[in-house]
Amino acid sequence: MAASIAESNSARLVGDREISATRIYDAPRELVWKLWTDPKHIVQWWGPNGFTTTIREMDVKPQGVWRFIMHGPDGRDYKNRIVYLEVKKPERLVYKHSPERDTEPVNFEVTVDFSDKGGKTQIDMRMIFPSPAERDFVVKQHGAVEGLTQTLARLADQVKKTSLENLEEK
Numbered sequence: 001m002a003a004s005i006a007e008s009n010s011a012r013l014v015g016d017r018e019i020s021a022t023r024i025y026d027a028p029r030e031l032v033w034k035l036w037t038d039p040k041h042i043v044q045w046w047g048p049n050g051f052t053t054t055i056r057e058m059d060v061k062p063q064g065v066w067r068f069i070m071h072g073p074d075g076r077d078y079k080n081r082i083v084y085l086e087v088k089k090p091e092r093l094v095y096k097h098s099p100e101r102d103t104e105p106v107n108f109e110v111t112v113d114f115s116d117k118g119g120k121t122q123i124d125m126r127m128i129f130p131s132p133a134e135r136d137f138v139v140k141q142h143g144a145v146e147g148l149t150q151t152l153a154r155l156a157d158q159v160k161k162t163s164l165e166n167l168e169e170k
Contacts, residue, residue, distance in 0.1 A: 009023050009149070009152070009153065009156075010145075010149045011125075011144075011145045011146070011148035011149045011152070012145065013135075013139070013145065014126075016132040016135070017128055017129045017130070017131065017132055017134075017135050018126060018127065018128050018129070018135065019126075019127040019129075019135065019138075019139070019144055019145060019148060020124075020125065020126050020127070021123070021124075021125045021148050021149065021152055022122065022123065022124050022125075023122070023123050023152045023155075023156065024117060024120055024121070024122045024123075025120060025121045025122075025123065025155070025156060025159045026120055026159065026160075027120065027121055027159045027162075028116075028119060028120075028121065029090050029091075029114050029115070029116045029121045030090050031121075031159065031162065031163070032090075032114055032121040032123065032155075032159065033089060033090035033114055035155065035158055035159065035162065036093070036112070036114075036155070037058075037060045037089075037093070039055045039058040041158070041162075042055070042058075043055060044158050045151070045154040045155050045157065045158040046068075046070070046151065046154075047070045047147075047151055047154070048143070048146070048147040048150040048151055048154075049150045049154070050072070050073030051070050051071060051072055051073065052070075052071045053068050053069070053070050053071070054068060054069045054071065055067070055068045056068060056069070059084075060084060060087055060093075061084060061087055062084055062085065062086060062087055063083065063084065063085075064083075064084045064087075065081065065082065065083055065084075066080075066081070066082040066083075066084070066095070067079075067080070067081050067082075067100075068080050068082075079099075079100055080097065080099075081097070081098050081099060081100050082095045082096070082097055082098070083095060083096050083098050085109070090114055091113065091114055091115075092111065092112065092113050092114065093110075093111070093112045093114075094109070094110070094111045094112075095109070095110050096108070096109050096110075097109075097110065106134065106137065106138055107129075107130055107134065108127050108128060108129045108130070108134070108135075108138075109127070109128050110125065110126065110127050110128075111124075111125070111126045111128075112124070112125045113125075123152065123155075125148070125152075127144075127148075
């Protein structure tokens with residue numbers, strides 16, 4: 001029997017312009033939200049396996065900017081710039097990946113919904129690209145589907161190591 005979308009832990013292509021993922025975490029929504037929106041926590045898990053992240057700024061509010069560099073295991077740095085469009089704590093983030101001048105011109109919009117599932121949290125993430133060619137570029141050049149799957153798995157590992165009480169103390 002095939003797993004339902006809510007039980008899937010893999011990102012997938014949807015239509016011709018979207019990458020989507022759904023994953024359930026065994027943690028309260030407030031904890032998952034905090035791990036996703038607090039710079040001192042997101043650096044612990046953001047990015048595919050083998051990547052590390054340096055945050056230059058992170059202002060999680062509408063029109064706030066998140067600038068960060070993902071450091072690949074091959075030594076290559078990937079500069080990123082995110083502009084938050086909607087922040088509805090602890091339910092939803094909508095942001096636009098808007099590259100800086102000296103980076104690849106990859107634009108896309110992301111919606112992340114954090115749903116309370118009785119003490120667990122379901123993440124539904126949708127990345128929408130302006131064209132099929134732009135989505136296909138990040139899939140082929142950057143392994144975006146597998147990268148998203150790995151990133152959300154790293155969040156699951158971080159959730160296992162963290163409790164709300166632990167977050168409050170830091």
